[in-house]
Amino acid sequence: MNTDILWSKILEKLQSELNSLTFTTWFKDTELYKLENNKAYIIVPMPIHKKHLNENYSDLIINKLYNETNTNYDLYFFLKEEIQAEETIIVDEKDNDSNSNINVINTDLNINYNINSNLNKNYTFESFIVGNSNKFAQTAALSVAEYPGSMYNPLFIYGNSGLGKTHLMHAIGNYIVEHSNRKVLYITSEEFMQDYRNVYNNKDGETNFNYINFFNNKYRNIDVLIIDDIQLLSGPKSQESFFNTFNTLFNNQKQIIISSDRSPND
DSSP states (O other): OOHHHHHHHHHHHHHHHSOHHHHHHHTTTOEEEEEETTEEEEEOSSHHHHHHHHHHTHHHHHHHHHHHHSOOOEEEEEOGGGGGGHHHHHHHHHHHHHHOOOOOOOOOOOOOSOOOOOOOTTOOSTTSOOOTTTHHHHHHHHHHHHSTTTSSSSEEEEOOTTSSHHHHHHHHHHHHHHHSOOOEEEEEHHHHHHHHHTTBOSTTOOBOHHHHHHHHHHHHSOSEEEEEOGGGOOSHHHHHHHHHHHHHHHHTTOEEEEEESSOSOO
């Protein structure tokens, strides 16, 4: 069977089974390059697609190929520009696959408190305007939204003001809330510092232990922490508190998302 016709059939079935955002982001711009020796070579638009499709959709693609051809195929993903070095890429991909470690997320939670996520429901992936300058950021953000704590952790979104960083962060949070029971918190650096300052609420700097419990529950008993404008987080005590919060969440495979209008080096 012609590979273009075969792949069109598979994409048509995938489109009917997946939501439009997932299909458009991960499958729309893919191509079936060739089938050879029980190997399926698939062209993807960006490097991020290799990892994401291989780790999260390989079984689905293999099943679709089997349904159409009655043959089981091993999958190999590569970019168009890599076609000239195809054999080298295939070996590299095979080696990477055999050595890859996939994180398993434990979503069995016993948290008995309510939290206000602070998410703006108007900021979604569907309302985010995608262009050449932000397509990679949008794709990475969706990857995190689909598999929080697994793909990119922490996710650091960097760009000048007004380019959509906040929109993307809210979109991730809204997607996770809609598709899972995970606890999500969006906060600004200023709000984080204010919460920390409330732990020391008098002139002598004595600790408010009741507020410590509130602080720890708010920031550490969650699954996804989103902090906007991390460059504004100032003061050694506040930074130390964020450092400890970061480590607690990261060590428990919780997703951390931060944004900045300054580069990571800065």
